[in-house]
Amino acid sequence: MIPLDLKLAGVRAFGNHVVNLGGPEVREVIMFGPNGSGKSTIARMIQALVGDAPDDLQRSFLDERDSRVNKRASVEMTVLNRKGDELWNPDWPETVTLGLEFGYENNRAFSRYYTVINGKRQTYRTHEEYAAMFRRHPFSIKPDDRFMFIQQGESAALVQMRxxxxxxxxxxxxxxxxxxxxxxxxxxxxxxxxxxxxxAASQHGILEEGLKRKEIAANRLREYRHLSEELKRTEQALAQDNLLRLVDRLRRVGHEEARLAASLLEEKKKRGSLEDELQSAKEETARCAADSASFGALIAQARARQAKANQERAEARRLVEEGEAAIGSLERIASEGLSEEDLERRAQEIREEMRALEKQIKEGEENREALSRSLDEERNRLADVRQSVQRMESELASAEELLRKNESSAELAAKVDSARADLAAQREAAYAAETRLQECERALRTLEANETAMPPEAIAARDEYLAQGVDAVILGDAVAPRSGLSRTELVSIEGALGDLRWAVLLGDGRVLVNYQEYTIARTDFLPVEGVTAHGAGADGAGADGAGMEGAGTEGAGMEGAGAEGGVRPETTTTSESLLVASGDLPPSLSTLLAEILRTVVFAGGHESAAALGRTGLVAYTPDGYRYDRYGRRYSVPERLCVGRAAYEMALSEARNALTFAQEGSKKAAQARAQAEEVVARLEDTLRQVKDAEERVQSLRTALPETRAEQSRFEKECERIQSGLEMLLAELTELRVQLRLRGNDIREVEAKIERVRKLGELPRMRQELVEARHREAEARRVAEEALEEARRHEAAKEVADQRVSALRFDIQRYEERLEDLVPRIDDIESRLEEKRQELREIQASVPFVADEWRAAMGKAELGDQEVLTVGQAMLDTSSLASEGQRISWRSKISEIRPTVDALKDEVIETAEEDYLSAKTEFDRAEEELRRVGEAFGEASSREAAAQDNFKKVMQETFGRVSSRFQGYLSKFGWTGYLSVEPVQGTQFDLQIYLSVYEGTEPRPLMRNRSGGETSAVAALLTLAMVKEYRRPFYIFDEIDQSLDPANVLKLGSILRQELGRKYIVISHRLNRSHLEQGQFGIGVYRSQSEGSRTRVYQRKDAVRDGSATP
Structure with a gap:
């Protein structure tokens, strides 16, 4: 997708305007002009048309010079959609217009997107619907994708971030x-x-304790008495409710029986009346049906007479027509004057011609069979040749498809070389990781071996330095004297080493000597300018730090050094004798500590400390930071703890470092294996491509010869086919002539027959007159029969209608009877059921009475008396609910076994409770096992997700870093991106950016005359841009701090890497810079006409200096 021009209407700073964005072949557009001329507005309009509309569209870009209530603006961009373009959209034509209308309607904001494709405009209801087509392939632009529209502020901020x-x-x-x-x-x-x-583990423990408690359940006697009384009350309540329910059922069933008997009598009366009406309707129906049948018989007789008359009429008509035809034929023969002998001669001649034609047809069939055999043979040969051509074309297409899918052999060879170089780098990295691993192993062995080589306090101090990064110099048997000393100094130092057990100098100003601590005043820091040649590496320090800012000179040893005339104090009396001058150290340490302090400097500021550190000194700042020779800064803790715990911590840190080094070595080995796999894959692809190229060359050479042979066979087949078709046409013509001769012979024979019948002509004319008379008589009889049938049909239709009405009434009566019969049967069955139920209830009275008497203890009452008592209680009491009865039964079923068991002193519930508790405990164990398996699966999934994230992250940042390093090399710079984890966190990572000139590690993050920060920001942004394809890119003033040389380098990299349309916006480009690009648009403002553009092309192209309105 290549933008060609942009039409603006009502947009702030432009009004109605057309901006030419270059031709189809233009890859770079430079838009320059003063601030406020509308360059960024054009860029933002292009970005909005590819689906990324800003939130403040109406407020930011609407031309507010018009004070009307309804303000609106429109933007249209014409794009070229060519098939050869990398982002070609197959669903679009070659030219597509993208449009946007926005503004206010009735003081309400609106924005409306549309496309114009093949002259048809399609409007989208929402911005999401319009932007969806740019989220899909081939564009795949992400929402809020800031890498399509790259601003200088965002790029610089990315470089300057933490x-x-x-x-x-x-x-x-x-x-x-x-x-x-x-x-x-x-x-x-x-x-x-x-x-x-x-x-689950906690629940498992609880159930285990409960299982133990169930085993020691005790038998309590008082429960037996309480349960027995409860059982008796429940049984009495249940027996009394059973009696009430029995009396209630007797009363209800009796009432229902009487009601059903009355209903049955009424339904039977209805059935009798319906049966009488049905009988009368059936009798009338039979009478009407008989009338209809008689009319039907009369109609059938009339139709039969009509049919017979029609048949006689048709027969007479046939005889008339045959007679007329025969008489006409005989009259024509008589008029011709032909004799029977002439007709016989003509028939003989026709028969001889037919025999000649049959002979010719037989010879033609023999020739046709011979030609068919030849044609089949030629077609078989042609099919073989065609199969060969198709096979060769298929092989050629597959080989060309392989070549089309892959790059050329030269490009693949270049990739193989690049992959081999990458493999060599990975091998070097693996070797470096292995070397680091060996160093960590050696350091761990040394740490473990030195556990007993020195006193525990010295070990703790040394390992505290290793673990926490505190700068310390360990004396005693851990440090040897410096080389180059005179014999007197060497003897003195060796004597001090022999006398002292151990001594440690710490970076925060403390000295540990023989279990005693001595302190240096933290305010005695030296100015940078005071460092002279008395220390190791002091020459470089004095020279490099001469122009840097100094620090204050407060401190106990510095008060009178430079008070007169502003002269800087010398360091010859302070750096070496700082500790000795404090008066806290024993004199035996003076010589040894003086040698050590030659490489230690206390600076007054961070810049001074960094400068001194690069000269080889160990420099400290007043706020507790240390700088080494590589410019790295370390924090110094205020306090230092010594002891065995510190040694254990150092030992653990060393082991952790060894583990980290092992992981690094493993990852490096994996990276090397992956690089080897990539090289093998590329080499295999290169081999396949070369084989395919050779195959394509040989097939392209052999295919024309095979096609020529196929063309020759096709021509031969066509020749034989044409001959065969001509022969078939001749055979067809002969058969037609033979068929015509047959017709002629039959016609001649018919004429002979008619000549022989000329004597019967008078008789045939008399028979014709008689046939016409019979036809007229039959027509009259048929018409009379038809009229009679129609009268009878009308009478029959009236009778049939009456029968239909009566049958409908009969059906209705029968349906009502059918409805009544089941109802009567149902009432009778229900009545019988109620009577049976009444008998069953009466039969169950003795059992319920016995139960009530047993429960209430009233054995002297009879069954009728018990029913009387129940009827009296029913009038004053209510029945218990079904839930209450279930509760009673449940209580009885629960209490009775318990009472029986307790009565016999047999404890069965303890065993049952134990078994249930055991089942629950087994279930808890199964749940614990299941949760454990789930935890294992979750752990494996988490590890796989972690490995996948780290792998993809390392690969992505590796590609970005490699691309970034390649860009920096074109500027003569060196740099890298490194990803490191944050200690003590799970997900937190941090990316370090390092750029410097040449091979010297000097930071290049300052805006100097060449604008290195802007260049680095643009190159880093471009390295990440290459991860995703975009229709085009817009760089908004990313060159604002670059010098001309770096501008040209950056433009060259953009043209080389992007390979498609991109727009550079700048307000400071001069004419020489403009001529380096392919296309330029000068944007300027006019007080009367608004913004206007002027188009410039390169000097080697056709220059157009006319203004574009």
């Missing part, structure tokens, strides 16, 4: 949030399953 913030920003730009979210989800799932595992 390492952690830079990682978060680049992770968002490179699309790694989803991978990190999946990793976080798996980690959360792992934590949830771990929590479930702990809960």
């Amino acid at each position: 390492p952690r913030q830079r990682y978060e920003t680049m992770k968002q730009f490179l699309g790694l949030e989803d991978l990190e979210k999946r990793w976080q989800d798996t980690l959360d799932a792992k934590e949830r399953t771990g929590k479930e595992l702990s809960e």
Whole structure:
């Protein structure tokens, strides 16, 4: 997709305007002009047309010079959609217009997107619907994609961010949030399953304790008395409710029986009346049906007479027609005057011609069979040749498809060389990682071996330095004297080493000597300018730091050094004798500590300390920071703890470092294996491409010969086919002539027959007159029969209608009877059921009465008396609910076994409770096992997600870093991107950016005359841009701080890397810079006409200096 021109109407700073963005072949457009001329507005309009509309569209870009209520603006961009373009959209024609209308209607903001394709305008209802087509292939522009529209502020901010913030920003730009979210989800799932595992273990312990308690259940006698009384009350309540329910059922069933008997009598009366009406309707129906049948018989007789008359009429008509035809034929024969002998001669001649034609047809069939055999043979040969051609074309197409899918052999060879170079680099990295691993192993062995070589306090102090990064110099048997000393100094130092057990100089100003601590005043820091040649590496320090700012000279030893005349104090009396002059050290340490202090400097500021550190000194600042020779800064703790715990910490740190080095070595080995796999894959692809190229060359040579042979066979087949078709045409013509001769012979024979019948002509004329008379008589009889049939049909229709009405009434009566019969049967069955139920209830009275008498203890009452008591209670009491009865039965079923068991002193519930508790305990164990397996699965998923995130992240940043280093090399700079984890965190990473000139590690993050920060920002942005394809790119004033040389280098890199349309916006380009680009648009403002543009092309192209309106 290549933008050609942009039409603006009502847009702020432009009004109605057309901006030419270059021709189809233009790759670089430079838009320059003063501030406020509308360059960024054009860029933002282009960005909005590819689906990224700003939130403040109406407020920011609407031309507010018009004070009307309804303000609107429109933007249209014409783009070229060519098939050869990298982002060709196959669904679009070659030219497409993208449009946007925005503004206010009735003081309400609106924005409306549309496209014009093949002259048809399609409007989108929402911005999301319009932007969706740019989110899909082939464009795949992400929402809020800031890499399509690159501003200088964003790029510079990316370079100047802190390492952690830079990682978060680049992770968002490179699309790694989803991978990190999946990793976080798996980690959360792992934590949830771990929590479930702990809960399941806790529940398992609780059930185990309960199982133990169930085993020691005791038998309590008082429960037996309480349960027995409860059982008796429940049984009485249940027996009384059973009696009430029995009396209630007797009363209800009796009432229902009487009601059903009355209903049955009424329904039977209805059935009798319906049966009488049905009988009368059936009798009338039979009478009407008989009438209809009689009319039907009369109609059939009339139709039969009509049919017979029609048949006689048709027969007479046939005889008339045959007689007329025969008489006409005989009259024509008589008029011709032909004799029977002439006709016989003509028939004989026709028969001889037919025999000749049959002979010719037989010879033609023989020739046709011979030609068909030849044609089949030629077609078989042609099919073989065609199969060969198709096979060769298929092989050629497959080989060309392979070549089309892959790059050329030269490009693949270049890639193989690049991959081999990468493999060599990976091997070097693996060797470096292995070397680092060996160093860590050696350091750990040394640390473990020195555990007993020195006193525990010295070991602790040394390892505290190793663990926490505190700058310390360990004396005693851990340090040897410096080389180059005189014999007297060497003897003195060796004597001091022999006398002292140990001594440690710490960077925060403390000295540990023989279990005693001596302190240096923290205010005695030296100015940078005071460092002279008395220390190791002091020459470089004095020379390099001469122009840097100095620090204050407060401190106990510095008060009178430079008070007169502003003269800087000398360091010859302070650096070496600082500790000795404090008066706290024993004199035996003076010589040894003086040698050590020659490489230690206390500076007054960070810049001074950094400058001194690069000269080889160890420099300290007043706020507790240390700088080494590489310019790195370390913090110094205020306090230092010594002891065995510190040694253990150092030992653990060394082991951790060894583990980290092992992991690094493993990762380097994996990277080397991957690089070897890439090289093998590329070499295999290169071999396949070369084979395909050779195959294509040979097939292209052999295919024309085979096609020529195929053409020859096709021509031969066509020749034989044409001959065969001509022969078939001749055979067809002969058969037609034979058929015509047959017709002629039959016609001649018919004429002979008619000549023989000329004597019967008078008789045939008399028979014709008689046939016509019979036809007229039959017509009259048929018409009379038809009229009679129609009268009878009308009478029959009236009778049939009456029968239909009566049958409908009969059906209705029968349906009503059918409805009544089931109803009567149902009432009778229900009545019988109620009577049976009444008998069953009466039969169950003795059992309920016995139950009530047993429960209430009233055995003297009879069954009728019990029913009387129940009827009396029913009038004053209500029935218990079904839930209450279930509760009673449940209580009885629960209490009675318990009472029986307790009565016999047999404890059965303890065993049952134990078994149930055992089942629950087994279930808890199964749950614990299941949760444990789930935790293992969650752990494996979390590890896989973590490995996937780290792999993809390392590969992505590796590509970006490699591309970034390649760009820097074109400027003569060296740099890299490194990803490091944050200590003590799970997900936090940080990206360090280092750029310097040549091979000297000097930071290049300052805006000097060449604008290195802007260049580095633009190159880093371009390295990340290459990860995703975009229709085109817009760089908004990223060259504002670059010098002309760097501008040309940056433009060359953009043209080389992007390979498609991009727009550079600058307000400071001069004519020489403009001529380096392919196309330029000068934007300027006019007080009367608004913004206008002037188009410039390169000096080697056709120059157009006319103004574009």
